[in-house]
Amino acid sequence: MKDLFIKLAKIDRRYIFLLIAVAVILPFLMPLNFPTRATSHTKSVFDIIETIPPENNPILISFEYGPSTMPECHPMAYAILRHAFARRVRVIGITLSADAAGLGEEALQRIAKEYDRKYGRDYVFLGFKPGVTAVMLSIGEDLKRTFPRDFYGKPTSEIPMLDSVHNYTQIPLVVPLTGSATATFWLVYAGARYHARVADGVTAVIAAELYPYIQTKQLAGLLAGLKGASEYEHLIYRAGYTKTKGQASRGMDALSIMHLVIIAFIILGNIGFFLSRRAPRKGDQA
């Protein structure tokens, strides 16, 4: 038994990769439909959008993720856009990351089409602007001066839904969807400086460092990784805003099984490690 654990601790890592692959693929082919329960910080984001009056002030979604973090952030974008468009809440899309421009545009166009929302009336995409913190601060002064033209080159002064939007005062919620430290930048520059209400949608890697800001209420809500996206999909599905659960929910079975496999390997690896430390090595004196 002891030898088995020691051998397992030294197993070729490619067998582990193979097991992980099986753990990911099987739940897609044979769904287990584990229940989803929304955490309070995901529900906060949902509740805020629920209270925003339709066809009024727009929410601002900042797309700040590239293809590498797309599996986590893109389902969040879809879910929040579905919620907003279903309730006729207007949306301003921007991006502070050059490689997110195409992804942001695709998300807006696809979900707007699903709910028959019109560009310029229900949503706009202002595109990419370099400068990150400078852009966040500049929106606080004047949105249209920060983005004189939209992503397609049309002057923002000619876009009807932006007529009454000058700065964060007219934006009831700012939602950065990001896989980087810009999540906290929004709190600092839009939140602390201009009192904007910020709710982050972030990759799981940086979620842990954002929890202290929820405790101090600087962050109005948080969607953390694929789980956060699936929770939001669950909320809008339960509320009847969409007929099918989204991409993140379909991936949760695989995520749960994969976590169990990883936990099992961590336990086995540790047992093997401690047993191999106790076992006498070759050449040791009795």
Place this chain on the structure above:
Amino acid sequence: MIPMDTVWTWIAALLTLAIFSFLYKDNPFYKFAEHLFVGVSAAYTLVILYYNSFVPNLIVPLFREHNYWFIIPGLLGLLFFARFIPKLGFLILFPIAFTIGGYAGLSIGPGLQARLLKQLQGSMLHPADFADPGLLINKLIVLVGILGTMLYFYFSKEHKGILKVATNIGIWFIMVGFGAAFGYTVMARASLLIGRVQFLLTDWLHLIR
């Protein structure tokens, strides 16, 4: 005629498999996909930067709107390239000084407020907290965690006696923090794999809907 969508899906699927092949061992397929990714990403970023930043922020105001004030930031930006001319390399200090000075000025106030003052405020006990036992327990845990962690990084006195007890508590909180961060990191990486597998099974193989 094969639809273009199908062609692109096949290209994306084969490139995904080429990247995954590294898990077995390094090979030319992986190398090809890796280099292609780096090249395409750099070119895409360059094009987006040119059309979304350089053109609207410099070319249009300067040459179409004839707003000649934009010559100043334009020249300041050009000085970043001075480092390629050894004799004029020192000129890069001007745009760097401008950038650092500007960002420091803009960051210090809001940064202090959001990252320090409001967080400190959140860790303090308020008379209203005593009305809700659950909230009080949470806040006490936060307070003990902050004091223990800060004392752990206090190096002006040897960690002995009561200080050792406090710093040991700090270590436990730090470890829990690391554990949470690691757990989330595992979840993030697993999510990326799930995203790719979902693409392969849905868009490429059509095994699931």
